[in-house]
Amino acid sequence: MKQEMRIVILxxxxxxxxxxxxxFLSFQLGEKAWEREVQYDxxxxxxxxRIKLVERLxxxxxxxxxxxxxxxxxxIDRNAxxxxxxxxxxxxxxxxxxxxxxxxxxxxxxxYSAVLSLLQVFxxxxxxxxxxxxxxxxxxxKPKEEDILKLYDAIGQELYWFP
Numbered sequence: 001m002k003q004e005m006r007i008v009i010l011x012x013x014x015x016x017x018x019x020x021x022x023x024f025l026s027f028q029l030g031e032k033a034w035e036r037e038v039q040y041d042x043x044x045x046x047x048x049x050r051i052k053l054v055e056r057l058x059x060x061x062x063x064x065x066x067x068x069x070x071x072x073x074x075x076i077d078r079n080a081x082x083x084x085x086x087x088x089x090x091x092x093x094x095x096x097x098x099x100x101x102x103x104x105x106x107x108x109x110x111x112y113s114a115v116l117s118l119l120q121v122f123x124x125x126x127x128x129x130x131x132x133x134x135x136x137x138x139x140x141x142k143p144k145e146e147d148i149l150k151l152y153d154a155i156g157q158e159l160y161w162f163p
Contacts, residue, residue, distance in 0.1 A: 043162060046122065046162070047159065047160065049122055050122050050123065050155075050159055051159075053115060053118055053119055053122060054155060054159075056111070056115045056118075057115050057119065057151075057155075059111075060108065060111050060112040060115050061143075061148060063108040063111070063112070064108070064112065064141050064142075064143065066104070066108070067104075067105055067108055067141045068141060068142060070101045070104075070105075071105075071141070073097065073098060073101060074098055074101050074102055074105065077098035078098075105141075108141075109140070109141070112140070112141075116131050116134060116135060119131050119151075119155070123154070123155060123158045123161070124158040124161045124163070126154035126157060126158055127151065127154040127155055127158050129154070130147065130150045130151040130153075130154045131151065133147050133150070134147055134148075134151065
């Protein structure tokens with residue numbers, strides 16, 4: 001009878017120990033899987049945002065060409081107003097085209113500035129250096145083509161870069 005009791009107690013102890021170790025291991029593995037899933041989701045979100053920024057940058061750079069083509073029209077219209085004011089004459093009415101171009105210029109500048117700022121947040125040091133060169137340019141709407149290409153190169157290198 002004592003032998004049978006020992007077997008029953010030993011079986012119960014082993015069953016308890018096995019289920020406890022199993023539950024602990026299951027919890028640990030589940031926690032690690034959850035951590036990996038959270039890290040993956042974060043990296044996936046970051047890469048998606050980076051890709052959207054590349055698309056926005058391409059549109060903003062294309063818009064810079066639009067500014068360069070139309071900036072002379074805006075300058076001519078603004079100069080005519082300035083000269084008239086300096087001569088004490090009533091300034092000519094700003095043309096509707098010039099007004100629309102000026103408003104478009106403000107929109108493009110805002111988008112371009114926002115994209116450059118977001119690139120500094122979402123990308124690494126190479127992209128930050130390239131963005132800083134563009135920000136330091138005297139005329140923001142006429143970036144050097146080589147600086148834009150360096151920016152795209154840095155973005156390509158750091159698309160999947162994580163600190």
